[in-house]
Amino acid sequence: MRKPPVHKSLRNAFRGVFLMMKHERNFQLEFAAFLVNLFLIFYLNLSSTDTILILMVSFGVLATEILNTAIEKICDFIHPDFDKRIGFIKDISAGAVLLTAIASVIVGIFVYWKYIFN
Numbered sequence: 001m002r003k004p005p006v007h008k009s010l011r012n013a014f015r016g017v018f019l020m021m022k023h024e025r026n027f028q029l030e031f032a033a034f035l036v037n038l039f040l041i042f043y044l045n046l047s048s049t050d051t052i053l054i055l056m057v058s059f060g061v062l063a064t065e066i067l068n069t070a071i072e073k074i075c076d077f078i079h080p081d082f083d084k085r086i087g088f089i090k091d092i093s094a095g096a097v098l099l100t101a102i103a104s105v106i107v108g109i110f111v112y113w114k115y116i117f118n
């Protein structure tokens, strides 16, 4: 099969992010947190290193949420019935999101602390 041109692949990828925004509540909340971070980056005039740190953890959470949702959808598609193994797969996939969220809270505390309390 021929590969689609780059602009089409890019359009599909953006559609994927748009679908997440439209249908997935957790992603909507995480995207809202991302927008708050964008505001704080400008409002507190973060250094470039701190900006990169905040952007990396924010995009990390969003990207992991997309992969988690993809795994959940595959699970529901290939095995809609209750199965301990599906539960295990979904739990560890959700665990990946949890870890990135914890990392983003830790980084956020370290970065914003300097600007708010110093």
Ligand SMILES: Nc1ncnc2c1ncn2[C@@H]1O[C@H](COP(=O)(O)OP(=O)(O)OP(=O)(O)O)[C@@H](O)[C@H]1O
Pocket: 026, 068, 072, 079, 080, 081, 082, 083, 084, 085, 086, 087, 088, 090, 091, 094
């Ligand atoms: N088919 C299944 N068999 C066994 N356990 C399941 C199954 N579907 C869901 N579970 C359990 O329910 C939990 C939630 O699964 P669900 O598919 O509803 O994800 P969700 O509520 O959208 O999760 P998230 O908040 O991570 O998006 C799973 O982590 C798993 O423990």
